[in-house]
Amino acid sequence: MNSSIARIQVKQSLLLKNAINVPRRCMAAKTEDIGTHTGQKWQSDDYRLARFMNAPKQVNKNWAVKLIAKVPPKQVADRIVWCDGGSGAEGHPRVYINLDKPGDHSCGYCGLRFIKKDSH
Numbered sequence: 001m002n003s004s005i006a007r008i009q010v011k012q013s014l015l016l017k018n019a020i021n022v023p024r025r026c027m028a029a030k031t032e033d034i035g036t037h038t039g040q041k042w043q044s045d046d047y048r049l050a051r052f053m054n055a056p057k058q059v060n061k062n063w064a065v066k067l068i069a070k071v072p073p074k075q076v077a078d079r080i081v082w083c084d085g086g087s088g089a090e091g092h093p094r095v096y097i098n099l100d101k102p103g104d105h106s107c108g109y110c111g112l113r114f115i116k117k118d119s120h
């Protein structure tokens with residue numbers, strides 16, 4: 001009889017201990033947030049970081065803006081070029097780009113850049 005009461009008391013104390021420790025652990029865990037390509041970054045004590053306590057936040061380091069900037073501008077002889085981003089499902093609606101003004105001109109959909117050969 002005494003042993004069963006003692007077991008119950010131990011279970012109760014463990015439950016209380018865990019009930020007290022869980023919120024404290026959540027509130028005390030401060031992790032540094034990783035910024036996304038949109039600039040979203042939470043402060044270290046933000047409650048929304050609780051979702052990353054068991055698994056780290058995964059952010060793609062290969063941002064599309066940086067990748068497309070590595071592609072050199074395509075030199076063309078015409079005043080007007082069109083871009084459809086590639087073929088089939090990889091592409092986008094065809095847009096025409098005027099190259100009369102100096103410098104390179106980028107496609108609004110995919111970011112590919114075009115430059116007129118004699119413009120510089």
Ligand SMILES: [Zn+2]
Nearest residue numbers: 083085107110
């Ligand atoms: Zn394009």
